[in-house]
Amino acid sequence: MINAAYPFRCCAVCGLQVATCLQIAHLDQNAGNNEPDNLARLCPTHHWMYDAGLYPIDGIRLLRAHWQVTEGRPDHTARMKDAGVKAALTRKRRAAARKAVATRQAITVAG
Numbered sequence: 324m325i326n327a328a329y330p331f332r333c334c335a336v337c338g339l340q341v342a343t344c345l346q347i348a349h350l351d352q353n354a355g356n357n358e359p360d361n362l363a364r365l366c367p368t369h370h371w372m373y374d375a376g377l378y379p380i381d382g383i384r385l386l387r388a389h390w391q392v393t394e395g396r397p398d399h400t401a402r403m404k405d406a407g408v409k410a411a412l413t414r415k416r417r418a419a420a421r422k423a424v425a426t427r428q429a430i431t432v433a434g
Contacts, residue, residue: 328359331394334366335387346370350380363387
């Protein structure tokens with residue numbers, strides 16, 4: 324049931340893709356509830372941490388959905404959306420700093 328609903332197989336928290344290490348967690352702690360929304364693959368460490376109450380159920384569901392969309396491929400677009408603008412501003416500031424240094428050196432030599 325979980326394989327059909329969530330075909331990309333990895334730990335919902337860390338993304339570990341070693342099939343022999345993955346466990347099925349029942350998010351409501353009810354082993355009889357095998358609805359896909361109640362199931363998540365977790366590595367043993369994160370399964371223990373979830374059962375200990377260190378992760379909220381909504382967090383696990385969000386992470387599970389994230390891995391199904393990305394399928395383990397990194398996606399930096401959200402962080403890189405303004406990288407070109409920032410790089411251009413950095414180049415402009417460096418050029419201005421070099422010009423200021425040259426002007427100060429010229430004044431020091433002349434003075």
